[in-house]
Amino acid sequence: MLVRVQSWAPFVDDMSPKNIWILCPSSNGPIGGTKILYRHVDALNSLGLKASIVHAKKRFRLDWFANDTSARHPQSYFQSKHLLHLQ
Numbered sequence: 001m002l003v004r005v006q007s008w009a010p011f012v013d014d015m016s017p018k019n020i021w022i023l024c025p026s027s028n029g030p031i032g033g034t035k036i037l038y039r040h041v042d043a044l045n046s047l048g049l050k051a052s053i054v055h056a057k058k059r060f061r062l063d064w065f066a067n068d069t070s071a072r073h074p075q076s077y078f079q080s081k082h083l084l085h086l087q
Contacts, residue, residue: 019050021072026057034062038069
């Protein structure tokens with residue numbers, strides 16, 4: 001049975017803010033699921049979690065499809081707690 005989760009808040013024991021950062025290649029073109037990584041971040045944010053794409057290049061974001069997905073640079077890793085999804 002598939003259950004749709006509207007919010008993850010009831011499942012979080014430690015209510016301190018968490019950031020979910022998903023590493024994404026800094027190559028601007030339709031390759032290997034990068035658009036899906038952006039969509040995963042959008043889905044996590046829609047559930048009330050704080051998620052961002054992380055690119056190695058500063059001020060980089062994919063522009064070959066329309067998006068307003070949160071994108072960051074790795075320097076942000078050292079400023080808060082984090083969880084990485086490596087693909």
